[in-house]
Amino acid sequence: MGRETNDRIRNRITKSALPPDGTANGAKGAGATKAADLWLGQQLRALRKGRDLSLTELAERTGLSIGNLSQIERGVSSPSVRSLKKLSEALQVPVGDLFQETDLPPAEEMNYIVRRKTRPMLHLSDTGLQKELLTPTTPGALQMLLVTLQPGGSSGPEFYTHRGEEAGLVLSGALELFIEDERFLLKEGDTFRFKSTQPHRFVNVSAKVTTVLWVTTPPGY
Structure with a gap:
């Protein structure tokens, strides 16, 4: 599978990936927390797949363990700020691309x-x-x-x-x-x-x- 451009990958990671209950707009509670973890994990997994990287290869580039990366992608856990920066560098995207999207302004x-x-x-x-x-x-x-x-x-x-x-x-x-x-x-x-x-x-x-x-x-x- 060939490598995708950032634009094509971003097109795949749209607001359709957000949970239908609207938790991306700052809702409180455990449900919102879990939804945020799942949303971030989906983004990171799509970016990794779009770059033809295995979990092993991404682990080598970031210094994070395969188990930790797998948990992050599945929404079981979330990265620290430092780990997130390592992931963004390895996946060649600004950390800002990993912020949840909300309604577009006029x-x-x-x-x-x-x-x-x-x-x-x-x-x-x-x-x-x-x-x-x-x-x-x-x-x-x-x-x-x-x-x-x-x-x-x-x-x-x-x-x-x-x-x-x-x-x-x-x-x-x-x-x-x-x-x-x-x-x-x-x-x-x-x-x-x-x-x-x-x-x-x-x-x-x-x-x-x-x-x-x-x-x-x-x-x-």
Whole structure:
């Protein structure tokens, strides 16, 4: 089987793959969490198949185990942020292509406005992390996200890096931010900025949901 272009693969991963109960639009509860895991797994499997890669080959490219990849594709588990970045690099797609699609905005708003109901979402249930894209998906110099962390939720146990710079404002809860060898505890109203090339990770140390307005430049998704 020949390799497909990104456009052809994306055409196969449309909103028809979303669960019929509308859980992709931010519904709460275990059902929505499971649906998000299944949706992400379907995307990753379609991309892998479209590139003629076996699970063994993808495992070699990402350093993830075959068992872990199989669980992710079946929606049994979800990857950490670092693992997701490895998968996107191995599959040669931006991580933004793995956000769940929602209703398309009107044509006149696409370059400027993101309505609440049209925010693309990425839900990683195993790490208790959800990201909502707040800026248009058209090309730009920066990107703004609403990051929601369940109690104990995190970016994953591994530090990760990428190009650019990022900043944020803790809207609620408490965020423990690790940058290289430094640890910072940020509470509601606190802000941060650092170079994304510095190894970093983060975790919600609050007993409540933590939300963060997160800005990256250049866009990471």
